[in-house]
Amino acid sequence: MIVGSQKPIDEIWEMVKDFKKILVFGCNTCVAICHAGGDKEAETIATLLRMRASQEGVDMQVDHTSVMRHCEPEYFDPVMDDVKKYDLILSTACGVGVNFLSDRTGIIPVYPGINTSFYGAVPEPGVFEELCAGCGDCILHMTGGICPIARCSKTLMNGPCGGTKEGKCEVSDEMDCAWYLIVERMKMLGTLEKLSEVLPPRDWSTSRDGGPRRVSMEHIRAYEEKEGEKTETAGGKKE
Amino acid sequence: MSDGSIKEKNKPHKEWAAELKEQRPYSPCRAACPVNTDVQAYVGLIAQGRYAEALEVIRSVNPIASVCSVICHHPCEQACRRCAVDEPLAVRHLKRFALEKAADYRRNKRRLVKQTRDKKIAIIGSGPSGLTAANDLADLGYGVTIYERHPVLGGMLSSAIPTYRLPRETLQEDIDDIIAKGVEARTNCEIGRDITMNEIIDKHDAILIAVGLSESRALNIPGADVPGVLLAIPFLEDAAFQKKIELGSKVLVIGGGNVAIDVARTAKRLGAGYVEMVCLESAEEMPAWKWEVDEAVEEDIAISHRWGPKAVRRDNGRITGLEVVKVLSVFDSNGRFSPTFDNDTTSFIEADTVIITIGQMTNLSFLEDSQVQVDERGRVVWDPETHMSSLRGVFVSGEVVTGPGSAIQAVASGHRSAMAMHVYLEGHEIEGVLPTYEKEPIAQLPGDVADVIHREPRMKVEHLPPETRCSSFMQFEFGYDEESALKEAGRCRGCGGGAVVDTDKCMACLTCQRICPYGAPLVTSVSEIRSEYCQACGLCAPECPGQAISMVSYDVGEVRSNMSSLVGSVDPKRQEPAVVALICSHHVGIKGFELPDNVRSVPIHCTSRVDIIDLLKAFECGADGVAVVRCPAGACKYKDIETRVSARVRRTKELIHMLGMDAGRIELLQAVSDDGNPYAVVCADFSEKVKQIVLRTGR
Ligand SMILES: Cc1cc2nc3c(=O)[nH]c(=O)nc-3n(C[C@H](O)[C@H](O)[C@H](O)COP(=O)(O)OP(=O)(O)OC[C@H]3O[C@@H](n4cnc5c(N)ncnc54)[C@H](O)[C@@H]3O)c2cc1C
Ligand code: SF4
Ligand code: SF4
Ligand code: SF4
Numbered sequence: 001m002i003v004g005s006q007k008p009i010d011e012i013w014e015m016v017k018d019f020k021k022i023l024v025f026g027c028n029t030c031v032a033i034c035h036a037g038g039d040k041e042a043e044t045i046a047t048l049l050r051m052r053a054s055q056e057g058v059d060m061q062v063d064h065t066s067v068m069r070h071c072e073p074e075y076f077d078p079v080m081d082d083v084k085k086y087d088l089i090l091s092t093a094c095g096v097g098v099n100f101l102s103d104r105t106g107i108i109p110v111y112p113g114i115n116t117s118f119y120g121a122v123p124e125p126g127v128f129e130e131l132c133a134g135c136g137d138c139i140l141h142m143t144g145g146i147c148p149i150a151r152c153s154k155t156l157m158n159g160p161c162g163g164t165k166e167g168k169c170e171v172s173d174e175m176d177c178a179w180y181l182i183v184e185r186m187k188m189l190g191t192l193e194k195l196s197e198v199l200p201p202r203d204w205s206t207s208r209d210g211g212p213r214r215v216s217m218e219h220i221r222a223y224e225e226k227e228g229e230k231t232e233t234a235g236g237k238k239e
Numbered sequence: 240m241s242d243g244s245i246k247e248k249n250k251p252h253k254e255w256a257a258e259l260k261e262q263r264p265y266s267p268c269r270a271a272c273p274v275n276t277d278v279q280a281y282v283g284l285i286a287q288g289r290y291a292e293a294l295e296v297i298r299s300v301n302p303i304a305s306v307c308s309v310i311c312h313h314p315c316e317q318a319c320r321r322c323a324v325d326e327p328l329a330v331r332h333l334k335r336f337a338l339e340k341a342a343d344y345r346r347n348k349r350r351l352v353k354q355t356r357d358k359k360i361a362i363i364g365s366g367p368s369g370l371t372a373a374n375d376l377a378d379l380g381y382g383v384t385i386y387e388r389h390p391v392l393g394g395m396l397s398s399a400i401p402t403y404r405l406p407r408e409t410l411q412e413d414i415d416d417i418i419a420k421g422v423e424a425r426t427n428c429e430i431g432r433d434i435t436m437n438e439i440i441d442k443h444d445a446i447l448i449a450v451g452l453s454e455s456r457a458l459n460i461p462g463a464d465v466p467g468v469l470l471a472i473p474f475l476e477d478a479a480f481q482k483k484i485e486l487g488s489k490v491l492v493i494g495g496g497n498v499a500i501d502v503a504r505t506a507k508r509l510g511a512g513y514v515e516m517v518c519l520e521s522a523e524e525m526p527a528w529k530w531e532v533d534e535a536v537e538e539d540i541a542i543s544h545r546w547g548p549k550a551v552r553r554d555n556g557r558i559t560g561l562e563v564v565k566v567l568s569v570f571d572s573n574g575r576f577s578p579t580f581d582n583d584t585t586s587f588i589e590a591d592t593v594i595i596t597i598g599q600m601t602n603l604s605f606l607e608d609s610q611v612q613v614d615e616r617g618r619v620v621w622d623p624e625t626h627m628s629s630l631r632g633v634f635v636s637g638e639v640v641t642g643p644g645s646a647i648q649a650v651a652s653g654h655r656s657a658m659a660m661h662v663y664l665e666g667h668e669i670e671g672v673l674p675t676y677e678k679e680p681i682a683q684l685p686g687d688v689a690d691v692i693h694r695e696p697r698m699k700v701e702h703l704p705p706e707t708r709c710s711s712f713m714q715f716e717f718g719y720d721e722e723s724a725l726k727e728a729g730r731c732r733g734c735g736g737g738a739v740v741d742t743d744k745c746m747a748c749l750t751c752q753r754i755c756p757y758g759a760p761l762v763t764s765v766s767e768i769r770s771e772y773c774q775a776c777g778l779c780a781p782e783c784p785g786q787a788i789s790m791v792s793y794d795v796g797e798v799r800s801n802m803s804s805l806v807g808s809v810d811p812k813r814q815e816p817a818v819v820a821l822i823c824s825h826h827v828g829i830k831g832f833e834l835p836d837n838v839r840s841v842p843i844h845c846t847s848r849v850d851i852i853d854l855l856k857a858f859e860c861g862a863d864g865v866a867v868v869r870c871p872a873g874a875c876k877y878k879d880i881e882t883r884v885s886a887r888v889r890r891t892k893e894l895i896h897m898l899g900m901d902a903g904r905i906e907l908l909q910a911v912s913d914d915g916n917p918y919a920v921v922c923a924d925f926s927e928k929v930k931q932i933v934l935r936t937g938r
Contacts, residue, residue, distance in 0.1 A: 008897060009894070009897040009898060010897065028744060028746050028784075028785045029746050032746055032748065032784040032785050033746060033748040033784065035784050038746070038784035038785050038786075039744065039784070039785050039786040039787075040783065040784050040785070040786045040852070041784065043786070043852050044851060044852055044855065044894070047852055047855040047856060047859055048855065048894060048897070048898060050859055051855065051858060051859050051898055052898055054859075055898065055899070066785070068743075068744075068746070125749075125750070125753050
């Protein structure tokens with residue numbers, strides 16, 4: 001899932017302080033799970049902003065709401081009329097949500113309430129770890145299921161480097177060396193000899209270097225068209 | 240949304256919770272109550288010192304609440320899930336406490352209900368069932384007249400149940416409520432003697448027969464029909480109406496039910512030196528409630544088990560005693576009453592007065608000339624689905640048709656019949672619309688949950704010592720003082736008042752499942768919180784990132800939306816800081832509610848329910864400082880809440896710090912002990928610290 005964390009209130013305040021009517025708009029999927037931008041955090045931020053406004057003697061209305069996901073239009077369609085009654089939308093969705101919503105609010109700006117960080121897992125409650133970088137050309141079958149792109153500080157394809165020390169990365173003692181983990185894991189899997197093969201340089205065009213990415217699935221799109229008659233959608237009724 | 244804002248669209252918590260509770264299994268106490276009193280709700284309100292609201296919950300289903308608070312056989316307690324832990328909750332004592340506390344509130348609320356319908360209703364008999372029907376029908380705007388042959392209203396409550404158990408002032412509170420609504424009472428008016436049934440039928444649009452079982456069964460044995468042998472109901476009536484009763488010094492009561500116990504204890508109070516009961520049943524089989532038997536035994540009443548009456552012996556007409564025969568068995572293999580005797584084993588019990596208490600029957604002679612049919616066994620013909628007799632417009636309710644039971648069962652029957660009459664008068668079909676009061680209860684406590692629940696003994700009430708109480712008809716049982724009542728109320732596990740998930744908002748994040756100390760939530764595609772596990776602590780709700788969890792009882796949302804009125808107006812020129820204290824309302828004891836003047840107390844079910852947003856909200860509403868006050872160490876009735884609550888307070892400190900406020904404005908406090916007033920002490924200390932912060936940093 002996508003992991004993010006709340007922006008400091010001072011930073012948010014600087015963004016929003018000149019608006020009169022603000023909606024803090026939460027997203028109840030990934031960023032809710034990481035306690036950054038779900039309904040609860042949206043309400044928390046709204047409360048903090050109201051308190052700040054009163055400290056500053058600024059007259060400001062701050063409300064909050066949330067929907068299940070900001071990355072699919074059906075989810076926010078049902079509340080869009082109400083959302084558009086605000087001067088500013090402070091979205092606590094991930095960057096995807098902010099972009100996506102911003103395209104649909106016309107003259108109303110959508111600002112980010114959180115910093116979107118990475119795709120991660122939840123090894124234990126309250127802890128989130130980056131495990132994949134979304135490079136678009138997965139090689140996990142060759143690296144024991146451990147991603148050197150996301151988890152090696154240097155994104156080395158043939159590691160480890162000389163900075164590995166007792167399983168830790170030279171960047172920080174807190175950080176596991178991904179290549180150490182890869183070697184140990186592949187030993188266990190009995191596939192260590194695979195590592196004698198040098199991995200070729202990567203074609204980064206599937207990643208960020210190729211420009212914005214888009215996946216279009218023709219078979220699904222065709223299905224969508226056929227089913228176009230359907231009125232029930234995830235977020236409610238389509239107009 | 241006329242102002243163009245997004246606000247909570249939800250209903251007020253109370254309405255929402257009431258609807259939700261209807262759809263879900265009931266707490267076992269509620270399901271066991273013949274009128275489904277929401278025990279969990281009112282006990283929880285008592286624990287928070289909200290006595291008037293508790294009274295409203297009780298009175299909404301029970302018009303003879305005061306009566307029940309002293310004499311109810313409390314099936315709720317027998318069903319209480321706490322039985323699996325230690326002892327059931329003392330529901331009846333708590334009810335009495337709430338009613339006594341809210342007495343003035345209740346009296347001030349008595350109002351005439353405007354008659355809005357032109358239909359006239361007659362109710363024959365003023366026992367619990369007739370009174371209930373009168374109450375409900377008056378509420379609906381009908382003109383109601385009660386006809387009662389006795390000089391006072393109340394049925395068995397006023398004419399038979401002895402005052403040492405049910406003081407008449409207690410009964411009067413209930414009657415006053417009902418009469419205040421505009422119900423007309425015609426006492427000393429016996430139908431069939433003073434007015435004929437046909438006259439009643441002519442004059443009213445609907446009639447309710449609620450005449451109960453007002454006569455005692457006699458015993459067909461030699462010697463049982465001449466002076467010196469009394470029947471239970473006339474005996475109790477005479478005692479109730481303070482008529483002179485000739486009793487010998489050795490009284491023998493035949494029977495082993497609750498009425499027999501009342502007869503024996505009454506005889507004792509009337510001065511009989513020696514009172515003995517003789518019954519067919521063994522101690523275990525006796526139909527009387529165990530606690531009543533115990534109280535009788537305390538009063539030195541002897542009980543001879545497993546003897547059947549054979550003949551009353553006399554000498555020159557004067558009773559010498561009762562000849563009895565050994566009982567072999569009381570019930571047949573199907574559990575039906577069918578006693579067998581060993582005729583060769585007999586005995587003799589000395590006595591000079593014998594009182595027969597072997598059951599009651601009804602007297603329906605007043606129906607003789609009417610078209611209301613009575614069957615060959617002397618029972619009024621009726622349809623239990625509609626409460627209607629064979630004559631349209633004439634209804635029946637209470638023990639006259641249900642047979643002997645309890646007062647609250649008669650109330651249930653009264654509610655049903657009132658509803659039936661209303662539906663009939665409105666011209667609709669009655670079948671299928673009457674409340675059944677049969678609800679599925681939440682399952683018993685799973686063993687692993689029962690194991691981790693804190694043992695807390697039930698708070699006892701005092702009784703007058705047997706030596707004193709037998710010399711008068713004074714009420715022998717005392718009520719709780721506030722301290723004990725609050726303690727006892729805190730023992731309730733809030734069954735059915737716990738967490739529910741709004742599945743539209745749940746994103747299956749697992750937080751609740753991870754956090755619940757009792758393993759209640761089970762997260763699959765959404766979370767399902769299993770009510771039999773949930774202990775209503777509320778720890779999960781403030782953690783849910785989707786705010787998908789609400790608590791059925793006293794939701795945290797309720798605190799949040801009421802916060803500004805709770806904080807009230809804050810004087811801009813205040814000397815003392817405005818401090819909001821969210822206090823654990825369990826175990827606080829009454830003293831816990833007495834805080835310094837500048838501290839606004841917000842009683843909450845448990846500090847585990849406090850949300851970061853609630854704390855911020857208190858600041859937003861103008862508080863200078865906010866305290867979360869836990870009960871003393873070891874007193875918390877829940878498991879493992881400490882870490883989460885302190886984490887939330889720490890997080891709130893961080894957040895207010897980000898706003899430039901001193902983090903010391905919020906603290907998690909803990910009362911030092913239950914004695915004295917530790918809540919006030921810790922709050923005063925905290926208030927002083929906040930004062931210093933305000934002096935240093937400004938508001
Ligand atoms: C001694 C005793 C102790 C009890 N103790 C308890 C207890 O501790 N807890 C508990 O829950 N229940 C107890 N009960 C049971 C409880 O009292 C009954 O369940 C309840 O009173 C039944 O209510 P009812 O309305 O059906 O009839 P009743 O209470 O019997 O009322 C019927 C009324 O109709 C009147 N009436 C009859 N015929 C006529 C007529 N022709 N014209 C006018 N009026 C008429 C009668 O005078 C009476 O007032 C006890 C009962 C007795 C007898
Ligand atoms: S613990 Fe409370 S809610 Fe549960 S059954 Fe007992 S009285 Fe009812
Ligand atoms: S904490 Fe809330 S969102 Fe997460 S699983 Fe439980 S109910 Fe669902
Ligand atoms: S945390 Fe408490 S309120 Fe929530 S499900 Fe568990 S027992 Fe119930």
